[in-house]
Amino acid sequence: MSFEVREGEILGLIGPNGSGKTTAFNCISGALAPSGGSVRFNGEEIGGRTPDAICHRGLARTFQIPRPFRKLSILENVAVAAHFGATTRVGESAARARAREILALVGLPATDDASTTTLGAGGLKKLELARALATAPKLLLADESLGGLDSSEMAGAAELLRRIRGELGVTIVWVEHIMATLMRVVDRVVVLDHGEKIAEGKPREVAEDPRVIEAYLGEKVVLA
Ligand SMILES: Nc1ncnc2c1ncn2[C@@H]1O[C@H](COP(=O)(O)OP(=O)(O)OP(=O)(O)O)[C@@H](O)[C@H]1O
Ligand SMILES: [Mg+2]
Secondary structure, three states, X not given: OOOOOOXXXXXXXXOOOOOOXXXXXXXXXXXXXXXXXXXXXXXXXXXXXOHHHHHHOOEEEOOOOOOOOOOOEHHHHHHHHHHHHOOOOOOHHHHHHHHHHHHHHHOOOOOOOOEHXXXXXXXXXXXXXXXXXXXXXXEEEEEXXXXXXXXXXXXXXXXXXXXXXXXXXXXXXXXXOOHHHHHHHOOEEEEEEOOEEEXXXXXXXXXXXXXXXXXXXXXXXXXX
């Protein structure tokens, strides 16, 4: 597969279960070392570099299955990410101040003791986003899976991604199965099937592409 994301865009990455969306994110973000090919970020080859080195260049990802540090507070989880993303050593109070700003943006409690155990599925997704954003990325790979959220939580998640681009100027690649939500937000879509790109284009073109309907959508998605 080969695709590019342009600065300032929200790119949707879609495809059936097991088509390779998360594997692609793992190769780009350094969680897996690619066995071939090339991954370039701002013109620099980053394929095979370590996750921290890639993060320090301004590329962050969320994980499809959230696994916060359960013994740390919400604030501490995000402060840890701020430390991880900093290229020079930052003090604990600066890391916490950054964490509070990010938590306010995503809409989670930023008190010293608010616990991760209070978070439901939607809250854990917000915490994943907050941890990624605390590293100050230019490009965010969001592996969302909003399944399990109710429709207002899903709309909120979509609105949040728009604000992350608008207010923080972050370019986004968004993986999500809820097509009606994703298609309303993204500028372009790339479609994977069995590890290969089968389509790419504007949401409307992709939603009407017979190969995409056959491999993934099953039926035409009606776009408002
Ligand atoms: N190099 C490879 N060769 C063959 N199979 C691979 C290779 N790398 C990964 N896989 C397999 O391909 C599948 C890709 O799964 P992945 O989790 O990336 O899919 P996904 O699109 O994120 O699915 P979901 O929508 O369920 O999250 C996995 O079963 C993985 O083990
Ligand atoms: Mg996945």
